Amino acid sequence: MQRAPKIHLNNGATIDAVGYGVYKVPPDETARLCTAAIHAGYRTLDTAALYGNEEGIGQAVRDAADTIARSELFVTTKVWNSDHGYDATLRAFEESLRRLGLDYVDLYLIHWPCPKRSLYLETYRALEQLYIEGRVRGIGVSNFQQAHLERLLDAAAVVPALNQVELHPYLRQHALRAFHESHAIATQAWSPLGRGAVLEDEVIRGIAAECRRTPAQVILRWHYDTGNLTIPKASSTERIAANLDIFDFELGAGHTAAIARLDRDQRFGSHPDTVN
Numbered sequence: 001m002q003r004a005p006k007i008h009l010n011n012g013a014t015i016d017a018v019g020y021g022v023y024k025v026p027p028d029e030t031a032r033l034c035t036a037a038i039h040a041g042y043r044t045l046d047t048a049a050l051y052g053n054e055e056g057i058g059q060a061v062r063d064a065a066d067t068i069a070r071s072e073l074f075v076t077t078k079v080w081n082s083d084h085g086y087d088a089t090l091r092a093f094e095e096s097l098r099r100l101g102l103d104y105v106d107l108y109l110i111h112w113p114c115p116k117r118s119l120y121l122e123t124y125r126a127l128e129q130l131y132i133e134g135r136v137r138g139i140g141v142s143n144f145q146q147a148h149l150e151r152l153l154d155a156a157a158v159v160p161a162l163n164q165v166e167l168h169p170y171l172r173q174h175a176l177r178a179f180h181e182s183h184a185i186a187t188q189a190w191s192p193l194g195r196g197a198v199l200e201d202e203v204i205r206g207i208a209a210e211c212r213r214t215p216a217q218v219i220l221r222w223h224y225d226t227g228n229l230t231i232p233k234a235s236s237t238e239r240i241a242a243n244l245d246i247f248d249f250e251l252g253a254g255h256t257a258a259i260a261r262l263d264r265d266q267r268f269g270s271h272p273d274t275v276n
């Protein structure tokens with residue numbers, strides 16, 4: 001069994017450097033694949049109200065309870081765009097917790113800033129309330145750009161533990177990562193494999209052949225070396241296990257530089273300014 005190194009967050013909690021993400025994992029497959037992920041050594045699981053599979057995550061956590069204490073697992077979920085606002089967010093959280101069937105979540109995120117709704121400060125105030133009450137062990141954001149974070153930090157009492165953003169070799173998010181670092185906000189990469197598309201890149205394939213690893217392992221190792229937390233999604237137990245098996249090899253300086261040159265500001269998901 002592989003285990004990912006633990007990374008300290010600004011709230012004193014630790015999170016695994018590599019977790020398992022379940023966007024587009026069908027609800028009736030989620031418990032089985034999350035259980036496979038836990039057996040492979042994952043301890044961090046990422047879902048969202050939007051994904052429609054919170055029940056499966058909770059099921060896997062409960063099924064593991066005989067051998068793995070709840071405190072060893074780290075569960076993230078997110079409030080969806082239509083539930084922005086103080087009261088709506090508190091209600092949405094209760095619904096997520098009910099679907100998960102858990103007593104608390106480790107991290108509750110605002111899924112998108114939704115700048116046109118302009119409710120994310122109130123939404124975050126609800127997250128702070130949940131944090132104070134101990135219903136969530138940590139709070140943070142997702143898809144926030146620097147301007148959204150600046151506005152949030154001016155108003156907030158609690159600095160977000162992390163910002164989960166699209167990030168892969170084609171979209172390095174250099175400036176945003178530097179901003180995070182200067183405010184002790186961890187960077188977590190969604191679509192760390194570029195939704196699978198970056199696995200086909202010639203440079204990545206060449207490095208994988210040199211290292212005798214898979215393209216996915218090369219990209220996930222690059223993220224780890226760069227300081228990005230990742231939550232790759234995969235649909236087979238083999239891929240799930242292989243994606244965690246990245247801690248017994250190293251990329252050379254030439255490899256890292258070649259991957260850095262792939263940056264082309266290319267998104268596979270939506271731009272945060274356009275999601276509302």
Ligand SMILES: NC(=O)c1ccc[n+]([C@@H]2O[C@H](COP(=O)([O-])OP(=O)(O)OC[C@H]3O[C@@H](n4cnc5c(N)ncnc54)[C@H](OP(=O)(O)O)[C@@H]3O)[C@@H](O)[C@H]2O)c1
Pocket residue numbers: 020021022023024046047111142143164165189190191192193194195196197199214216217231232233234235236239240242243269
């Ligand atoms: N906060 C947000 O707005 C947001 C947005 C998107 C995603 N996320 C989170 O980030 C997680 C990951 O992002 P993602 O699912 O968009 O993309 P991803 O993890 O970059 O890529 C997943 C794709 O790569 C393939 N893949 C994974 N491991 C592989 C391997 N070892 N070999 C070959 N192919 C492999 C998967 O195929 P198979 O599934 O067929 O194995 C799938 O098609 C999500 O599950 C979700 O938790 C968050």
